[in-house]
Amino acid sequence: MLRQKQRIHRSMTMKPDKSPARQPRVTFIEATSVSRTVEAEVGASLMETAVSNGVPGIDAECGGACSCATCHVYIDDGWTAITGKPERTEEEMLEFAIELRLNSRLSCQIKLTDAMDGLVVRTPASQTY
Amino acid sequence: MQDDVVIVGGGQAGLSCAARLRERGYQGDVTIVGEEPWPPYQRPPLSKAYLLGQTTSERLQLRSREFYEKAGIALRLGQSVSRIDRTARRVEFPDGDALGYGKLVFATGSRARTLPQSARSGLEGIFTLRSIADADALRQALRKSTSVAIVGGGYIGLEVASVCARMGHKVTVIEMAGRILNRVASAQTAEAVRRLHQRHKVRIVTDAKLCAFLEQDGRVAGISLIDGTEFDADLALVGIGGVANAELAAAAGLVVDGGVVVDEFGRTSDPDIHAVGDCAVFPFAGRPIRLESVQNAIDHGAAVADVLVGQPSKYDPTPWFWSDQYDTKLQTVGLPLDYEEAVSVQPENGDGFACWYFKDGYAVAVDTLNDAKTHMASRRLFSAGVKLSRDEILSPNFDLPQYARANVKSTS
Numbered sequence: 001m002l003r004q005k006q007r008i009h010r011s012m013t014m015k016p017d018k019s020p021a022r023q024p025r026v027t028f029i030e031a032t033s034v035s036r037t038v039e040a041e042v043g044a045s046l047m048e049t050a051v052s053n054g055v056p057g058i059d060a061e062c063g064g065a066c067s068c069a070t071c072h073v074y075i076d077d078g079w080t081a082i083t084g085k086p087e088r089t090e091e092e093m094l095e096f097a098i099e100l101r102l103n104s105r106l107s108c109q110i111k112l113t114d115a116m117d118g119l120v121v122r123t124p125a126s127q128t129y
Numbered sequence: 130m131q132d133d134v135v136i137v138g139g140g141q142a143g144l145s146c147a148a149r150l151r152e153r154g155y156q157g158d159v160t161i162v163g164e165e166p167w168p169p170y171q172r173p174p175l176s177k178a179y180l181l182g183q184t185t186s187e188r189l190q191l192r193s194r195e196f197y198e199k200a201g202i203a204l205r206l207g208q209s210v211s212r213i214d215r216t217a218r219r220v221e222f223p224d225g226d227a228l229g230y231g232k233l234v235f236a237t238g239s240r241a242r243t244l245p246q247s248a249r250s251g252l253e254g255i256f257t258l259r260s261i262a263d264a265d266a267l268r269q270a271l272r273k274s275t276s277v278a279i280v281g282g283g284y285i286g287l288e289v290a291s292v293c294a295r296m297g298h299k300v301t302v303i304e305m306a307g308r309i310l311n312r313v314a315s316a317q318t319a320e321a322v323r324r325l326h327q328r329h330k331v332r333i334v335t336d337a338k339l340c341a342f343l344e345q346d347g348r349v350a351g352i353s354l355i356d357g358t359e360f361d362a363d364l365a366l367v368g369i370g371g372v373a374n375a376e377l378a379a380a381a382g383l384v385v386d387g388g389v390v391v392d393e394f395g396r397t398s399d400p401d402i403h404a405v406g407d408c409a410v411f412p413f414a415g416r417p418i419r420l421e422s423v424q425n426a427i428d429h430g431a432a433v434a435d436v437l438v439g440q441p442s443k444y445d446p447t448p449w450f451w452s453d454q455y456d457t458k459l460q461t462v463g464l465p466l467d468y469e470e471a472v473s474v475q476p477e478n479g480d481g482f483a484c485w486y487f488k489d490g491y492a493v494a495v496d497t498l499n500d501a502k503t504h505m506a507s508r509r510l511f512s513a514g515v516k517l518s519r520d521e522i523l524s525p526n527f528d529l530p531q532y533a534r535a536n537v538k539s540t541s
Contacts, residue, residue: 044188052193061427063171063191067451067460069505089458092501095530096509129512 024117028055028073031125042114046107046121047071057123064108066090070127071107072097076120083110083119099124132157134437135220135228137210137377138236139163141171141423142406144191145430146234146437151200153438160203160228162220165260168197168204173423175264176288177453181295182268186261213381215399232437235378235389235397235404236430239371239421244280247367250342254349255365258285270364274298278352278362280339282309284452286368287322290331291454300331301360303352305338314461315471318484318496325457325498334358371421373408386410388419393443395433403436405429411444414467422450447512449504460504462511463494472523485522492517506533513537 023039026049038053040046050058050071059070066089075083080103086094090109097104107121134150134157136143143161150159163169170189178184197204205228212221219227241257254274256267267289271277277293279286282304293300302309308319323333337358342365343351353359373388383397384390389404391397391411397404406426410419420429425446432444452459465471468486475482481500486493497504506529510517515536521527 048188051191054193054196054199062423062451063173063189065173065451065453066501067458068449089499089501093505095502096505096533129509 022117024112024114024119026112026116027118027120028057029120029122030057031123040112040116042112044112046073046105046110046112046119048108049112050107050123055123057127058107059127060108062108066093066106066109069093069097069106072124072127073105073107074101074122074124075103075105076122077103079116079119079121082113082115097124098126098129133229133231134159134234135230135232136161136234136236137213137220138234138238138374138406138408139165139167139169139204139206140236140238140406141169141191141426142238142430143234143236144169145427146236146405146434147202147430148192148200149431149434150437151202153434153440155434155438157231158203159201160205162205162208162210162228164207164209165262166207167261168192168194168206170261171423172259175261176258176285177292179261179264180258180268180271180289180292189261210377213377213402215381215402218401231401233402234433234437235375235402235408236406236426237374237377237408239373239407241285241367242370242372244339244367244369246339246341247365250344250349252342252344252349253347254363255342255367257367258289259371267366271296271298274364276362276364277301278303278349278360278365279368280352280365281368281370282306282311282333282335283313283368283370284310286366287326287454288452289366289368290326291329294326294329294331295455299361301362302326302331302333303337303339303354303360304333304335307336309333309335314465314496315468315473315484315486317471317473318459318482318498321473321482321484321498322454322459325454329455334360371407373410373419375408378402378404378408386417390417393445394436394441395429395444396436403433405433413446413464416467418464418466420446420448420464422448424449447508449508457498458501459496459498460501461494461496462504462507463492465494465496468493470519472519474523485519487519490519492519492522502530506530509533509537 027037029035040049061070062068169191211223221227241259247255276299279290279302310319338355340353340355351361375385375389378389379385388410395403410417450461465486470487473484482498484496495507
């Protein structure tokens, strides 16, 4: 049973944590160098944070189901350990993302925690061919 | 008024069209008129995370309220359109209010098909699933239920079956055809999915035609099939397909045939009226089809926006689709409609599965289970117009992702 639980895709989002700590701040930098810093909810995904704050550059066509690879972002240096490594499905979806880099992630698969306060991510110039 | 676009339908396709209009610099008024009280929201989680109570209706919304304000997209929510007056170019509401249009876009979507038996019986405990309201009602009822009958072995039925099994309910899927996913997938894919459900103790009965709902105290208590078999069920979910919401268009005198008929530019029989998404029937590979998918809603909506700003291109999509059942992701590229042969490929290790559909020696579609790599590689190749021959695909050691990298323009 435990093995099965571990394979649940993170497309099933969790309820936000009701921690009283200040909301983590995330900075999104576009390919044009325009930068936006937004307050995020712990437990929301990085993609949801972008979309709900009107941050451009993330299409998220499948709404966070790890099925479209259009919520692609680049995780800045120093944050890759905290944001973690992708699971198999995300890795496979990423293989054909536009302008794949070593620090590429699908933002719908990163769930925000307090430890991510100050996170900086960059968005690619385009999410589709 | 000439520059005003009115989009009838507040779902994914309507939003996609509106957003793209603004992205392309459209300066006229853009109004989305939606029947439901919520701004455009994503439906896929309704049969998954939302049904499980793991996400909120706010999180389902495709854009924040600020987005519409900043983009200057007017939202008229919770409003049903009673009539389209094409001569006066107006959208009319039941209370007598009206909205003029220069261009009109039908994005009215589809609704769940219902069973005549449920209409006749008037029993409580029979549900369809299409909207947030439906999902709320279903979730509530599932709390008090123990045995669920799913009528219809399509994607919705199977996704709800997996949710119910996860909740610990006894689940029976009743499918009229000889196999589940009958209209949308091969026998091989259907078999792989059937085994998945069986592993989770969901009972699937095929060649099973519903005769009647059994009742107790005004509530559903079971179902009976035409062959006399009976199953206990204190809740029934009917997932037997979608019907295009094309009545408004038909009443307005537009050509409707299973949906609002449009050409490759999304135009109806009236040059100032377009239709997109679930409600539209458009030409694809030489035949008229209607696609019910997130991909089609987004891409068709955007394509028509391009037409409206004077940058038309023919809508010629690479359809793709996904369905999440338990911890399995089923993905499809292309349409398994006109095919001559279906061949399944299962690697020796790992739980991946692929079923290729061939016609005239080339792949027209591919289903994968837990094999996103093959799915994405295929999607890139199909989009790029690269033809995949049957011989290549089935040759041993054929590395599809490698082939995709070599044959599709690299952007890395």
